Amino acid sequence: MSVDSNAFEMDPPAVVIGPDAVAPRQxxxxxxxxxxxxxxxxxxxxxxxELMTLGLYRFWLTNDIRxxxxxxxxxxxxxxxxxxxxxxxxxxxxxxxxxxxxxxxxIYGPSQLLDAAWLRYATIPLFFFLRQVATYQARRYRLSRTxxxxxxxxxxxxxxxxxxxxxxxxxxxLLTLGLAWPWRVAALERYQLGHSGYGVLPGRFDxxxxxxxxxxxxxxxxxxxxxxxxxxLAMTTAATxxxxxxxxxxxxxxxxxxxxxxxxxxxxVLLSPxxxxxxxxxxxxxxxxxxxNGIRFGDVEPHCALSRSAMFGLYLKAGVxxxxxxxxxxxxxxxxxxxxxxxxxxxxxxxxSMEAALGALNDNHxxxxxxxxxxxxxxxxxxFGAVSRFFFDYALWRVVLPTLSFKHLAAAEDxxxxxxxxxxLGEGLLGLLRIGGL
Amino acid sequence: xxxxxxxxxxxxxxGRTNTRRLVTIRFLDALEITEGGAFVAAWPYxxxxxxxxxxxxxxxxxVGTPELSRLEIKDADSEVLILERCRWINEFDxxxxxxxxxxxxxxxxxxxxLLLAIFVGIPFLGDRVAKATPDTIDMASxxxxxxxxxxxAKALRCAAPSGxxxxxxxxxxxxxASGVTIQPKVxxxxxxxxxxxxxxxxxxxxxxxxxxxxxxxxxxxxxxxxEMGHMAHxxxxxxxxxxxxxxxLLGLTFGDVTAAGLATKQTxxxxxxxxxxxxxxxADRYGAELLKSLGRPPSALGVILLRLADGGKGFEGLxxxxxxxxxxxxxxxxxxxxxxxxxxxxxxxxWDALKAICDHG
Numbered sequence: 001m002s003v004d005s006n007a008f009e010m011d012p013p014a015v016v017i018g019p020d021a022v023a024p025r026q027x028x029x030x031x032x033x034x035x036x037x038x039x040x041x042x043x044x045x046x047x048x049x050e051l052m053t054l055g056l057y058r059f060w061l062t063n064d065i066r067x068x069x070x071x072x073x074x075x076x077x078x079x080x081x082x083x084x085x086x087x088x089x090x091x092x093x094x095x096x097x098x099x100x101x102x103x104x105x106x107i108y109g110p111s112q113l114l115d116a117a118w119l120r121y122a123t124i125p126l127f128f129f130l131r132q133v134a135t136y137q138a139r140r141y142r143l144s145r146t147x148x149x150x151x152x153x154x155x156x157x158x159x160x161x162x163x164x165x166x167x168x169x170x171x172x173x174l175l176t177l178g179l180a181w182p183w184r185v186a187a188l189e190r191y192q193l194g195h196s197g198y199g200v201l202p203g204r205f206d207x208x209x210x211x212x213x214x215x216x217x218x219x220x221x222x223x224x225x226x227x228x229x230x231x232x233l234a235m236t237t238a239a240t241x242x243x244x245x246x247x248x249x250x251x252x253x254x255x256x257x258x259x260x261x262x263x264x265x266x267x268x269v270l271l272s273p274x275x276x277x278x279x280x281x282x283x284x285x286x287x288x289x290x291x292x293n294g295i296r297f298g299d300v301e302p303h304c305a306l307s308r309s310a311m312f313g314l315y316l317k318a319g320v321x322x323x324x325x326x327x328x329x330x331x332x333x334x335x336x337x338x339x340x341x342x343x344x345x346x347x348x349x350x351x352x353s354m355e356a357a358l359g360a361l362n363d364n365h366x367x368x369x370x371x372x373x374x375x376x377x378x379x380x381x382x383x384f385g386a387v388s389r390f391f392f393d394y395a396l397w398r399v400v401l402p403t404l405s406f407k408h409l410a411a412a413e414d415x416x417x418x419x420x421x422x423x424x425l426g427e428g429l430l431g432l433l434r435i436g437g438l
Numbered sequence: 439x440x441x442x443x444x445x446x447x448x449x450x451x452x453g454r455t456n457t458r459r460l461v462t463i464r465f466l467d468a469l470e471i472t473e474g475g476a477f478v479a480a481w482p483y484x485x486x487x488x489x490x491x492x493x494x495x496x497x498x499x500x501v502g503t504p505e506l507s508r509l510e511i512k513d514a515d516s517e518v519l520i521l522e523r524c525r526w527i528n529e530f531d532x533x534x535x536x537x538x539x540x541x542x543x544x545x546x547x548x549x550x551x552l553l554l555a556i557f558v559g560i561p562f563l564g565d566r567v568a569k570a571t572p573d574t575i576d577m578a579s580x581x582x583x584x585x586x587x588x589x590x591a592k593a594l595r596c597a598a599p600s601g602x603x604x605x606x607x608x609x610x611x612x613x614x615a616s617g618v619t620i621q622p623k624v625x626x627x628x629x630x631x632x633x634x635x636x637x638x639x640x641x642x643x644x645x646x647x648x649x650x651x652x653x654x655x656x657x658x659x660x661x662x663x664x665e666m667g668h669m670a671h672x673x674x675x676x677x678x679x680x681x682x683x684x685x686x687l688l689g690l691t692f693g694d695v696t697a698a699g700l701a702t703k704q705t706x707x708x709x710x711x712x713x714x715x716x717x718x719x720x721a722d723r724y725g726a727e728l729l730k731s732l733g734r735p736p737s738a739l740g741v742i743l744l745r746l747a748d749g750g751k752g753f754e755g756l757x758x759x760x761x762x763x764x765x766x767x768x769x770x771x772x773x774x775x776x777x778x779x780x781x782x783x784x785x786x787x788x789w790d791a792l793k794a795i796c797d798h799g
Contacts, residue, residue, distance in 0.1 A: 056548060071490045078458070081489060081497065081508075115586075149458060150451025150508045199456055414457045417506060 028409050032401040034072035039394040042068060043386045050382065059093060060086030065389065066142070069397050075148065076409060083152075083421070084145035092141070092424030096134075096432050099425075131433045132163035136192070137426020143196060144422045154419025157195030159426070165191060178220060183209030189291065198297045199415040207294025215286045219279045226272035229265035236262070277315065285311035288400055299411040306403040314399050318391040325387050329380055446516045450478065453504030463511070465519055471509065479503065486524040496520060498527075555687055564679035568672035573620055576672065580623075580639010587625075587643075596626040596646060601795025604788035608655065611783055612663055615732050618670050624662060628796045632746045634661055636668035638675070646796045651745055655784040658792070659732075660725055660739030667724025673717050719769055726770045733780020740767035 042064060049057040063086040070082035104123065111119035136159040143153045169184035186209035196203035237255045256262065285308040292304035346353050362369050443465045450461040450471055461478055464470040468480040481500040489497040495512035498520070511517055521527060587595075609624050620640040627645055634644040642665045652658035668674070722743075726736035744763045784792065 053546065053549060067490070071492060079490070079492065079497070083489075115589075147506065149456040150453055150506050151456035152506065412456070414455060416455050417453065 028076065028406045030401045030404040030406075031074045032072060032397060033074070034068070034394070034398075036390070036394060036398070039068065039390065043389055047382045047386060051378065056090075059089035062086070063089055065393050066145075069393065070146065073397070073401055075406065078149050081147040082145055083147055084141070084424070088424045089427055092426070092428035093431060094428070095423075095425050096428030099429070100432055127433055129163050129167055130429060132166040133159045134426045134429035134433060135166075136162040137422070138424075138430045139192065139426075140422040141424045141427050144419060148198070149413075151199045151415070151417045152419050152421070153196065153198050155192070155196045155422070157191065162188070162191055179213075179217075182212035182216065185209070185212065185287070185291075186294075189294065193295060197418060198412060199417050199419075201298035201300065201412060201415055204296045205294050206296055207290055211294075212287060212290045215290065216283055219283055222279060223272075223276065226268045226275070229268040233262060233265050233269070277319070278312065281312045281315035282308050284315075292404060297412060298415075299408040301407040303405050303407065304400070304403055305405070306400055310399050310403075314391065314395055317395070318387075321387055321391070322384070325383055329383065333376065444515060444519055446511070446513045448512070448516070449510040451506070451508045451510075452478075453507035461509075463509070463516065465516075465523070469509075469520075479507075481509070483523045484526055486520070486527060488524075488527045552687060556684065560680050560683050560687075561676070563683070564676035567679045568675040571672060571675050576620060576675075577639045579674075580637060580641045583637045583639070583641050584623075591627065594627040594629065596628050596796035598791070598795045598797055600791035601626075601793075601797075604784055604792040605795065607788060608659055608784055608792070609662065611732065612659060612666060612728060616663075616666055616670065616728055618666060620669065622662075622666055622669060624665075626795050634665055636665045636674060640669055642666070642669070648742075648746065649793060649795070652742055652793075654738070655782065655789050655792075656729065656734045656738035657742035659734065659783050660729055660736075660742060662725075663728040664721050664725030664739060666728065667721035668717075670724060671717070671720060673721065676717065719766065722766050722770055723773070726773050730773060730776045732783065733776045733778060734783060735775050736770055736773045737767075737775070740770035743767055743770075 046057065046061040046064065050061065063082075063084055066084060067082040070080040073080045103126070107119060107123055107126075111117060136157075140155040140159070143155045146153045166184075166188055169180070169187060172180045173184050186205070186207055189205040189207065193203040193205035233256065236259070237252075240255050240259075257266070285306055288311070289304045289306050292302050292306075295302050341347075341354070344357060346357055445462055445464045448461055448463045448471075450459045450473070451457070452459070459473055459478070461471050461473045464472070466480075468482045469486065470480050471478040481498075481503065485500040485502055487499050487501060489499050489508065491497070495510055496517050498509045498511065499507065500509075511520060605624060605626065609622055613622055618640075622640040622642055624642045624644060626649060627643055629645040630647045630650075631645050632647045632651065634642065634648055636642050642662065644661065644665070648661055649658060652661070722739065726739050729738060730736045744767045746763065
């Protein structure tokens with residue numbers, strides 16, 4: 001059920017190989033040979049299909065994207081194979097949907113009958129826990145669909161055990177204001193990779209939490225500056241504020257913006273979103289490198305040479321394109337409005353007749369107004385979906401994969417196969433729990 | 439002399455190890471795979487499927503061989519021959535027309551089924567549920583609401599004694615004329631909004647705002663009669679069915695196409711509005727007919743509905759689960775006035791007492 005590579009076949013035709021071409025050892029580097037334009041073609045076609053199917057095509061799109069990325073990635077001249085199918089994701093979604101509906105009914109029903117509203121809050125920790133279960137199961141699914149040289153990767157271990165560890169670690173991270181994060185990641189990776197393998201080669205994770213901590217601790221310190229500034233502003237404002245009930249909002253605003261000593265902290269707080277995004281990109285570069293360099297399958301040691309600037313560049317481009325897309329949508333909307341006004345011979349300055357015209361349109365053609373709004377919504381959703389898929393599926397691979405190389409790759413040759421394919425229930429759960437905004 | 443079959447080198451993975459074996463493929467009755475002259479496997483052409491196809495070759499599997507056994511062909515002639523001979527090659531890897539056949543068509547079917555389920559299936563099911571629910575369950579559900587009301591909103595109930603008597607008189611008159619089996623229990627609550635609702639078990643709640651806007655007993659009786667229409671049609675259970683099933687179906691449709699929560703909510707509102715308006719028209723008809731059977735003008739209901747209705751036009755109107763007042767008044771206008779006029783439903787003293795029902799509560 002994959003996307004057909006035919007549609008993207010633009011490279012030179014097949015090269016005939018002979019026995020000689022087989023023998024020489026090819027590069028131990030990962031080669032990713034896929035042009036962005038082909039990926040964009042895939043996304044455009046998917047957008048049309050999603051429209052035609054009210055969005056139900058998304059499972060097949062996810063599968064198409066993975067198959068596309070995997071099959072254009074090769075190591076030692078051998079392409080990866082993604083052996084999943086769209087209908088598996090769809091089935092996983094249906095199963096997850098049934099589970100969540102049943103669970104919600106088990107909680108909401110008694111909470112209604114016993115008039116115990118607090119019971120409903122039980123869904124929050126439950127879904128948080130389930131999300132961790134789903135994360136593990138989803139990774140198991142993806143890994144078991146990944147083949148190289150006709151042999152699959154696999155993952156065993158207990159998703160529940162993983163989720164319990166993840167939740168406990170989250171509590172520790174919370175208590176340490178985020179400082180324990182690197183150790184959380186390391187512990188969970190040790191569990192996951194410790195239960196993974198390629199054929200008979202067992203996986204493990206050699207990365208240490210302290211290693212990641214040393215690389216990213218400065219980011220935590222930088223982020224503490226705006227947090228501290230915010231606390232300072234809150235405290236000094238609270239001290240000077242008139243707490244009587246008839247104090248007006250203007251007093252509050254002037255208490256925050258007024259004092260000279262507030263200028264620097266205010267600037268720090270206002271700049272913090274941009275700083276946070278930049279740091280997020282840099283963190284990603286560091287954690288990718290640390291993660292890949294810690295992975296082992298038997299004696300095989302991957303190495304990642306990803307640079308911080310490459311990752312920063314990706315996020316910068318994504319930011320620029322998102323902003324540009326938002327601008328385009330706005331300009332398109334405004335232009336359409338202006339054209340409509342010109343056709344109906346109404347001046348933009350004449351707000352009264354403009355409102356009257358809009359009112360008349362709304363009263364007389366409610367379905368047209370609805371269609372316009374729905375159409376605009378769909379255009380926006382599809383555009384931003386495509387942009388984010390381009391950057392965070394394709395461009396991320398483009399940036400990361402070519403920086404990978406392998407030591408002792410010969411250890412992964414001529415080994416026995418092992419492992420069975422996993423079901424996609426976790427993928428379905430993950431997709432559903434993501435909408436919940438958790 | 440027979441033509442020699444085409445042969446070419448290829449890579450073979452047997453699915454049991456990851457050893458890359460350089461083999462020779464030969465196009466005989468089946469695709470024969472040999473390694474250094476020794477027979478390895480023979481793949482029947484109809485069993486061969488394409489896994490992936492790249493610019494530099496074709497990766498194949500064969501149904502009925504070990505799950506992960508793969509053959510990688512990198513020469514153009516063999517590729518052409520394979521594509522020629524293997525009829526079912528695309529069953530795993532459809533090109534565009536196959537995508538249409540295998541994905542889009544089923545998905546469109548699912549979409550049509552969803553629409554049918556929402557606009558035909560759920561209303562039908564709601565109708566069944568409404569008709570099949572026995573009075574005992576209706577009453578028991580009503581009891582749940584009644585105790586919830588007692589617990590949370592008791593203070594809102596309007597209970598001036600003479601007003602309650604007048605209300606009881608009006609309700610009894612309407613009930614006797616209606617033939618509804620369950621005894622309606624009408625409560626007026628002290629709230630300025632224009633609203634009235636019917637819950638299970640004959641529980642009818644009327645907001646004081648409506649009572650204040652009613653100019654004569656017939657108008658107010660029209661509203662109660664309309665609500666008794668909801669009772670008679672068991673619309674509570676219709677609504678319950680729809681409210682339970684619609685979000686499930688819609689959630690399933692929109693899933694995670696970013697901001698899907700919004701789409702689900704909007705669509706749910708639209709559907710609810712669409713089906714809700716039909717239910718309201720039916721209750722209007724019932725109420726107007728009930729007034730008529732008591733010899734009172736059915737148009738009284740239309741008059742008060744017009745007075746209560748403001749807004750609800752245009753795009754927002756599509757979301758309103760109550761139809762526009764003018765449309766409702768027009769529909770009620772179709773019903774002919776009664777041939778003989780019946781007695782007043784309430785005496786002027788009773789009407790004054792009813793209007794003041796909230797003044798001492």
